[in-house]
Amino acid sequence: MTTNPFSELIPVAPLKIYAHPSCEKLGALVNEDLIKSREQDVAKEQIHALNRLGYQSTSYLLDADCPRFGSGEAKAKLNESVRGKDLFILADVTNHSGQYKIGEEVTATSPDSIFQDIKRIIAACNGKPYRTTVILPYLYENRQNRRNVLESLDCATALQELYQMGVENIITFDSHDPTVQNAIPIQGFDNFSTAFQFIRKIAATEKDMQFDEDHLMIVSPDDGGMSRAVYYANVLGVNMGMFYKKRNYETKVDDNGKNPIIGYEFLGNSVADKDVLIVDDMIASGTSILEIAYELKKRHARRIYIAATFGLFSDGYERFDKAYQDGVVDRIYTTNLVYSPETLLQKPYYVNVDLSKYISLIINTLNHDTSVNDILVPTLRIQELLSSLR
Structure with a gap:
């Protein structure tokens, strides 16, 4: 007992x-x-x-x-x-x-x-x-x-x-x-x-996922999430990579107070033919994380999964629906720590992680x-x- x-x-x-x-x-x-x-x-x-x-x-x-x-x-x-x-x-x-x-x-x-x-x-x-x-x-x-x-x-x-x-x-x-x-x-x-709860849920949902460096890679969408990605990579025993945004600092900032993004650069090993897990703390509008998913597909990633603690989806789901229909994003995981509308819960690509x-x-x-x-x-x-x- x-x-x-x-x-x-x-x-x-x-x-x-x-x-x-x-x-x-x-x-x-x-x-x-x-x-x-x-x-x-x-x-x-x-x-x-x-x-x-x-x-x-x-x-x-x-x-x-x-x-x-x-x-x-x-x-x-x-x-x-x-x-x-x-x-x-x-x-x-x-x-x-x-x-x-x-x-x-x-x-x-x-x-x-x-x-x-x-x-x-x-x-x-x-x-x-x-x-x-x-x-x-x-x-x-x-x-x-x-x-x-x-x-x-x-x-x-x-x-x-x-x-x-x-x-x-x-x-x-x-x-x-x-x-x-x-x-x-x-x-x-x-x-x-929330790493344990995410890994447990992903393992239960993605039955054929192999947690080793030959088949899986962790990716951080920016430098701010590096420590999180490093932790996932270390406990899973896999490699990690990171994207950083190239901005035009000569152009006037946008309405959000940031200089416009002109591209993404990737630091890390090849993602070709590997499953990729993008880890982040939140999905707000989702613009950056989806652009990164498309960049990973250009680099011949096999399947792309997104795990973010807080799924805010502040600009709706249209772009996520398209990314799923395009075969770019296979699954999105967020937790029930924040409000999840029924519309989100019914999405075929969405999994809610209970905390x-x-x-x-x-x-x-x-x-x-x-x-x-x-x-x-x-x-x-x-x-x-x-x-x-x-």
Whole structure:
């Protein structure tokens, strides 16, 4: 029988999870997994009964709301006590499917409005929880992580706001730039990797994929994702390559504040007749990643797969549909850490990677005040998975 890692440990406090409406489905899955796992724990472990006080529950979700006034202003309202609770706040700031009315106008929720709701919930708690942890799978404003001349530094400011409101831990996944945690150097900040979940799902879906250097290659779409690609390549024992953008710095920048791209250069071994896995933290418009996929096809790559933690698809799916129909992209993997419309889920080339059990494990580990080091770096689990495939 597998040893229960929490059987001899006492939770620091009764557990509560506030799943913002932007993260309602993911929160429900996390809650369901926690209920099942803790029921099994109690069934297996008949000792330390006092340690289980507040351990088992029919639901760990906090009953709370963020209603809005007719003016569009809002407030947070807790419908149960959080005194002495180990509170986790889970929110997807990229979810644009929510709506609220101002007069007769319907307004879609934005990252700013969702982040304000997080602060409202913290404020409504009035310092009563034993501890507050905020889980932002997509770290709010992490694309605005550095300052160029006269610009705001939004991510750093947001982290400091949460710290000043009493948040002890901030949890995120595959951060665009994890060095932003330097804004809160003495505060808890954990950036979890999704590499194990991606590799496991890819291995289960692509039955004929061979994880060796003769058949597979990892590619980073730019220099910013180099460390991620290097990690994948090292744990899988394959080669990697990287594209970099050639820009025209003599031409006026575009509306997005960037100089126009005039081409892509590839650094790495030949991709001819190999499967290629492009790894990145997000798919936004998808322009660059698809152009790179076409470049790889020109270099005679066999099959091309894309794995990105956050599938935002901010410009729709038309270009992805065409890339699939052209035989350029074989499969796209993203996670359920951000909102995935039903339209996306029905695409023949799309696979959604479930991270709910991972979040459940993280919450359970922290609730027992034990180290997250073993789950923070998934190298050992990936190696065990690869051994089982051979």
